[in-house]
Amino acid sequence: MCSCHQTSTNKEDNNATNAQKLIVVEQDYIKAKELASKESKLLFIDFYTTWCAPCKQLDKLVFENDSIKEILSNDYILLKYDAENDTVFHLSKKYHVSSYPTAIVLNPKGYVVNRKYGFPGNDFRTLSQSVLEFTEQSVALNNQNEYIKGYSNTINKTKYPQFYIDFVNRTNIKPKTSDIVSFINSKENFFVEEDFTTLFYFGRKAPPSVGDIIARDKERYFDLYGKQDVEVLLYFIASAKFNEAIIENDQEKYNLAVKFTKETLSQDWIDDILPSFEIDWLKSQNKWLEVFEVYEKRKNNGDLKEGEINYICWDVYKKCDDQEVITKCIDWMKEVTDSKPNYAYLDTYAFLLFKSGNKKETKEIANKAIEMAKQENENPKTLEELLEKL
Incomplete structure (x- = not known):
């Protein structure tokens, strides 16, 4: 240093x-x-x-x-x-x-x-x-002589599964999912340090049954590995359950994921993750007006910054065809760019206007964005290509 x-x-x-x-x-x-x-x-x-x-x-x-x-x-x-x-x-x-x-x-x-x-x-x-x-x-x-009891003060590499060693060593960063699942399914519990560590690392790939194993003895895992890490692991497992439900478009699995989250995680975690998974679920159902209503409540409560509004509106441009939602996002981006007219925000605003069919305002905002891109040393190629379409 x-x-x-x-x-x-x-x-x-x-x-x-x-x-x-x-x-x-x-x-x-x-x-x-x-x-x-x-x-x-x-x-x-x-x-x-x-x-x-x-x-x-x-x-x-x-x-x-x-x-x-x-x-x-x-x-x-x-x-x-x-x-x-x-x-x-x-x-x-x-x-x-x-x-x-x-x-x-x-x-x-x-x-x-x-x-x-x-x-x-x-x-x-x-x-x-x-x-x-x-x-x-x-x-x-x-x-106070406090320490996390589950971790020993020695290291024995041979106790870890080979796919875990290879992944952390970067000799194989694409382990077979079947190897991970087979290892996890072979365990009745994860009290042993090396088993818990491997499960934590690959928790998002864990089969749904693992959540029940951890939840059954949650207090013991808290005692061994600390509340922080166990709750992070439970979050990984909950995420896997939600993602499976969303990919399969399965309402029952989604409801079970919500139930698991409410039963295993603290209220702070529940308040943090359930709204985001609800939004992902609604998006998968193409219910964009309901998605927007969730965001609108947050915005009205002052919980959305300009950058997050820009991210939301760009997501709407890329994935949503509901003109009512697009119009609402245009209003948001006008408000944002009136107070902070930078290239990234003007770019989103222009593309939303284009998707709404408003060619006149698209041209006006796109040209403003291109000028701002030059000032900020950004590449306005996509906007120039957009103007060619008008």
Whole structure:
């Protein structure tokens, strides 16, 4: 990292760096774990990838900031771990890491104290606040001798199914669905760490019966793997149920998916996911007016930002032929572009006008969008092709 100079407990080892007293280790889990044990500190593992923009932002704004490093140095060793380079230490496999950045905190004995999927924020103030809230919470949990009981402090790669190893190692990123389903169906429960980890990673491909297995002993899974991860897994399973119902256009399966969600997930999850699946279901039924009514309630409540309105209206342009809905979206995009006339919004507005048959206004808005594209260094080719059709 640019503000760090390299040091080490061993002069021949250049993997560890020390700046503002925070010890930072690049990739070497064994060294980081030994340092955490020796210093009686927590180990903060920052799982990142080389292509992940939020990871780079987190690193630049937070982990390279001297004041934050000084705060973290009191309680932590920091391990920066490339999650897609997992063939040596197998941390991504052990902790089923598939979204980035992911943070995991281990106690000095190597047991999981806490984990977090992503840090909300887009500047130093909000990102650093997110990180420090997480690290303070983790310190408090450790002071209470709390840890997530289901995860051991050792790693044995041979206990994972081969398709999981190959997928995480990126040697085969297209595992056979039959292999995944066969593995899952062979288990009576998922109390064993490696079984739970594999199920979590491929939860969206799990057969419907798995939901009943997890729901039956939900409290025990909470105790073993924490409420957060178990609810994420139940969300994956619920998503699979909804997607199957939507693909098959099966009302009974859709109703069962709703029932499963209400019976297994907390109210926050229910309030978050049921409306989106309801919209997907209505779209599959081509009930676009009902879809719009759901969105309209959110807009009237102030829950829709300009970007989401633009996304909704573009979806209507691509998939909906109901002229009443198209007209309503045109009104929305006029409102949006009156206050924020950028290229992306004007582009959607122009295409909706074209679909409505209003050639005069299509030409006017398309030309405005093309001018804005030039200012924003965007490519207006699709709009130019649209004008040729008029």
